[in-house]
Amino acid sequence: MRSRRTFLAGLGTVGIAGLAGCSGLPFLGQNQRDRPDFDVPTDAIPPIEWPASPFPVAVPDALADTHRERANALLDGVPVDPSVPNHAVATKIQSRRERVAAQLDRVADEPVALDRLSWWRRWRGSAADVAGAYRAATGQNDGATLSDRRRTVRDRLGSFESDHEYRAETVREAVLVHAPLERLISRTRRRAGPDPGYPDDPLADPFRAGDAIKQVEVAAATLNDARRLKDTYLTDRSAVTTQWSALIDATDRLRFAVSETIEPVRRFLDAGPDAFDHNLDLTPAHELFTTAASQARAAENAFHERRDEGSHATAVIEAGETLAAVEALRTAIEGIQDGGYQDEVTRESIEQTARRANDAIDAIRTAEADGLAVRIARPALSWYESISAWIEEGHAGPLRQQGALAWTELYARAVLPAAEFVNERLAKRI
Secondary structure, eight states: OOOHHHHHHHHTTHHHHHTTTOOSSOOOOGGGOOOOOOOOOGGGSOOOOOOOOOSSSOOOHHHHHHHHHHHHHHHHTSOSSOOOSSHHHHHHHHHHHHHHHHHHTSOOOOSSHHHHHHHHHHHHHHHHHHHHHHHHHTTOOOHHHHHHHHHHHHHHHHHHHHTOOOEESSHHHHHHHHHHHHHHHHHHHHHTSSOSOOOSSTTTOHHHHHHHHHHHHHHHHHHHHHHHHHHHHHHHOSSOEEOHHHHHHHHHHHHHHHHHHHGGGHHHHHHGGGGSSSOOTTSHHHHHHHHHHHHHHHHHHHHHHHHHTTOHHHHHHHHHHHHHHHHHHHHHHHHHHTTOSOSOOOHHHHHHHHHHHHHHHHHHHHTTOOHHHHHHTHHHHHHHHHHHHHHHHTOSOHHHHHHHHHHHHHHHHHHHHHHHHHHHHHTTOO
């Protein structure tokens, strides 16, 4: 069994790659630096291949088909050229209808099955928004019907939660199954809340009416996905038992590990870039540190929040993300103190950093990592694709891009050891 100290020692090799960008030349002062300003080609960030879905069983296509069919049915209730007394309202409804119809005709390209479901729920909600606005604009009042449906969703959510016993074959599998369910439950609760309310005069405010209907439509769709995902898993498994107590025990153990791991970098989190003995302004080091510090702090807060609210399956994943994020921060700090990440930013340096980040992410996939590692890797995967979008859309400058890519590499390299550590805690090997 690996202790926390062994875990950290094993991660120490992560820092070797992190020193890339250190030329060994004296640090240039702020007055000798200019903010780099050049266009980065879109192909500077090579595409990544996402690891296999971490959900333990195959997600049936029928779940997405349900959303697609419902969205099309809602949209069919709105004419292509809506006849609405208010011309401006009619034009807006028509434009929104065209946009939703175009999305429903395409294939969701999200690489993870649960993300595809989220994508379809979002556009199903948009179809409900258009339909609700059209009905309101043509004199229909759906207020009472909406109140009844909202109440029904809340009642069904209560029944689902009362029967949510966190059954699974193992505690590790419980994390992979029930963390997504916890998130769906949370989203359902939020969507089924009283806001936004249906307007007293929907004809005067049709788009508020559409938004209210959208919220409840998505709430119902989200809860239905939770129920069907749970049923899909339990149908596929025969020897399931409740893992609720085991999850609570695991998050108790992980709470101490998180606290001990983050303590050595606490002063850097408190002081920020001023904790270093030289000015980091206009360097990739500044962007790397601020990103790493922000991610470590956010992960730690998320872990404690999920644990306090009783979402223990999600808290296990958040603990793994915290361990990986803190290790990325620690490695960044050591590299910066040794003079790393402070060279001039060029197109070539961004491309090199992107390749290292890509290699680090691909190492998770080629290692055939278990589902827990894939879940912990999610921040690196999401950040990498976001950086690619920044470049394509002209957001963020070269400094920001290189610093974020450097963080992505460091975090990705910390994922597998962090997942191994969490798996050991789940197995109660203390």
